[in-house]
Structures are given as C-alpha cells and as structure tokens.
Amino acid sequence: MSTQTVKKAKQGGLATKTLVLAGLTVFTGLVLAPFLVVLINAFKSSEDYSQGGPLALPSTLYFQGMIDFWNRVEFGEKLWNSFVIAASVAVLAVIISVLNAYAIGIGRLRGRTAFLMFFLLANLLPQEALVYPLYYLSKQFDLYNTRLMVIIILTAIQAAFGTYLLSSVFRDFPPSLLEAAALDGAGKLRTLIRVVVPTSWPTLSVLFTFFFIWTWNEFFLPLIFLIDNDLQTVPLALAVLQGQREVDITTTAASALLGIVPAVLFFLIFQRTLTRGVMSGAVK
C-alpha cells in the first residue's frame, strides 16, 4: 500500500467518524429535545409564551409560574409523600427479597423452582387483576386512602421481582464462605446478617435503587388508593392537576419540569448502579 492510499483511507475514516458522530448527535438531540423544550418554557410567563411560541428562549426569567404551581399543589408535601412511600417500599422489599432468596437460593428448599415461578408470575401479573379485591379489602380493614396500603402492595410486587433476581444470585454464592461461617458456629440468621448480606451488598444496593425509582414513578396504585389531596404522590398530583381544564401551558411546563427534576437527579446519582442493575438483571 502506498503512503497516499493509507492517507486516503485515514481521511475516509475521519469522514465516516464525523458522519457517524453527527448522525448520533442529531438523533440523541431529538430524543432529548423534549427535556429542553420543557426547561425553556417552565420559565416563561403566559404572555411571553403566546408571543414567542414554544421554541423561543424566555425573554426574561419568570419564576412566578413555578412558584404559583408549587404552592397550588403544595409540591413540598407531595415530594415528602413520594419519598416516604418510595423509601419504605425499597427498604421493606429488599428485606423480604433477601429473606426469600436466602431460603430459596442458599437453603435450596425443596420445590424452589415452583416458588421461583410463583414469584416471577407475581411480578408479571397485571395490577388490574389484583386491584379490585385489594380495593375492597382495604376498605374492610380501614386501610383505604392510606399510604400504608400503597406501601404494603408495592412491597409485595417489588419483592416478587427481587426474590426472582436475588435467588439466582444467591444460588452461586461461594459455599466456602457459608462453610466457614458454619465452622465458626454461626446460626442461619447470623450467617445471613454477617456473611450473606455484606457480601452481596452491591446487588442489594442495585435492587434498592430500582425499587425506589419504580415506586417513585408508580401511577396506577396511588391513583386508586390515595384519594386525599394531602396523601398524593408527585406523579399523581401532576396528573390530577392536568385533568383540570383551566391549566395553561406555562403551568404545564412548570409542573412537567418539577416532575422531571427528581427523576433526572436520581438518574444522575444512580447512573452507574442503574446500568449495572439493568445488566445483572438481564442474563442469569
């Protein structure tokens, strides 16, 4: 090969590189464009919006729309409700998943495949197939319209997935560690707390993150079980507000931004955990 052809090939490589990068940038830009549009419109006044349309930058930074919206739906309270529910569910569901998976994956109980199929199915079920009896029962037990009811239901549903995933992780748990614990005279509970949980901490933190975010984003169950305004979660409050006719565009944008911000924050904080989790959940 002459030096000239090598040079040409390199130039061709550079052109392809630029082309591929430009194509990807445009495509990803289009995927992300809605976030940008929400951002610029959340800081506009209604007049500003009607003059410049949705794509113009705000002429002045207008915070009143966001402040009004925040006060109108008492957003701080909604954030707190969402946080309490998501954190409780994540903690409880991880605990239940660990206990189940310890018995199934490490204890290797008889009939564990049947157990696993059951937990898998429990996670696959459409919530509609459970919701009406749960709605009825919650009224009988005075749990309707309480955060506790939502926490109980979501803990069961998330723990079903957690059990399924963790059991396969625990199946490959190094037996030497378990034997060492047994030699030291540790009982089953001690082994679980002192050996199994610390060793599988990375997987557990992935599970926690997933449960937290899934619960935060949950819509169906809060829609049915949280009727009182002061119990509602962030997604629910936004959707309910949207159902009211007199909402203007800039309020919509402000509310959307306030709904997006926590989600994007979680995403940035947990990005590594999330991608690791998507992967580890994938192939087992």
Added chain:
Amino acid sequence: MAKTRSRQGGKSGYLLFLLPGVLLFTAVIVIPLIMNIGISFTRWQGIGTPQWVGLEHYERLLGDANFWASFRNILFIIVAMVVVPTLLGLFLAAVLFDYVGKKIGPGTASVFRSGLYLPQVLPVAVTGIVWGWFLNSSTGVFNSILDSIGLGFLAQNWLGDPKWALWSVMFVMVWVQLGYPVVMFMSGLQRVDPELYEAADLDGAGWWQKFTRIAVHLIKPEIYVVLVTTTISALKIFGQIFVLTRGGPGNSTLVPSYFAWQNFFEKFNAGYGAAISTVLTLIIIVLTYVFLRIQTADERRGA
C-alpha cells in the same frame, strides 16, 4: 461431606425465613387474584352481595367491540414498544459499541447511551403530561413547529383525531422505550470475545456480517429478555394511556388495562372488569410460558 450435611441439616430452619414473604404474598397477591377470578363470575357493583352469573361476562366479552378494539390496539402498542425499539436498539447499540466505543472512545459511547436512556426514568404521568402538551392540537409544540416552518397544513389534532391518536401514542412509546434495549444490548456486546471478530476479519467478513453472524447471535439472551419484558409491559400499559388519551377518541386507543379500570371504577361493573383482567392475566402467563420454552429450547440447541 460437609456440603451434604449442611444441606440436610435443618432445611426447616430455612423455611422460617420464607414466612414473612409467604404471608405478604398470600395477602396481597394470592388471595386477591383468586378473589378477582371469583368476582369475574358474578354481577357486582362493589357493594351488596355479588350475584353468580357463571360465564356470562366472558360470553359478553367475545361480542364486545371495545374488547376486540383494545386487543387490536395492543398489537400496535407491541410494535411501538417491542419491535421498533428492539430493531432500532440493536442498530444503535452496535454502532455505539463497535464503532463509537472502539474508534472514538467508550466515554463518548456512554454519553449517548445515557442520553437515549433518560426518557426511561421519567414517571409515566410526567411523560404523559409532556407529550400531551406537545401533541395538543391548538397549543401544542408540534403544530406550532409545523406552522413556523411553513408546513402548517400538516398540523393535526394528534391525540383527538381517531385517525392519528394511536399513531401518536405509538410514537411516544417508541421515545420512552428506546433506551432500554440500547443499554441491554451494549452490555451484552461486552461479552463478545474480540478474538471472534479478529478471526472473522481474517476470513474477510465485513462489519454487517460480523454483526449478524457473531454479535446478534451471542447477545441472544439479552434479546430474549428485552422481548419478554417489553412485550409484557406493552400488554400492561395503563399510565400513558390514562394521561394522554383515556382510551379515546372513541375506542381508538383503548387498551385492556384501561378498559378493566373503566369497568371497575367508572362503570361500577366489577364483574366485567374482573373478567377483562383475568383474560389479560391468562394471556400474559401463556405468553411468558411460550417465551421461556422457546428460550430454553434455543439454549439447549446452542449448547
């Protein structure tokens, strides 16, 4: 020796750990599921005594245009949530991993990956609000962009016109779902042994051949997982429909879960709602079973 002893010694001890989970699942999943099936054989408004009607609701379903519409619409939703994201995701993951990751840098590839994944983390209600606004006929972003570039005649009532509503929902769902297969497939591609590629290079294989013969073949497990999980979430779709179109106009975007919800909480026809959700559950279980069978059969053939 030690292993067998520890296995035999006190399995009942492990059973105790299962107790909280079993109690919780019995109360929240098993009993309600059985009750729901029971309710589907009754006429019941949620108060008073349920009245046994046998298979009446299921017979009615077979002749209900809304029921068939909801399942026809689900097929379209599956195209938007499963077929398109999987194919597009395969292509994007391959470009990002094989080309961008190797020739430009893994950092650049992961920035694109994160960008594409971002719509996945939004609450469904927020997705619905954002797109409901974008697709709005009079004040929406889409139509005003079309206007401003002189294509105003293309403007539509995207969500309010039965001709467009389902396509608009499909478009939104592609946007939501795309990032998931990209992340999954990129992580799968990491398992591909570079030596296989080098060997293929020596045999004179092009990029496309390497992609179809090696990459796609080796990330089959990820492809199965994506197909199963996205198909199931397509069948269960509720939130976006609730916020975007409420199944309308007419029944043009009606889906089974929304249809069930309507009967439970709007029409106070718990029996009928229970029948719809029972059918949906059966379909999901059968489909999962078929998928798992195909997957294990395929793995056995591969091994």
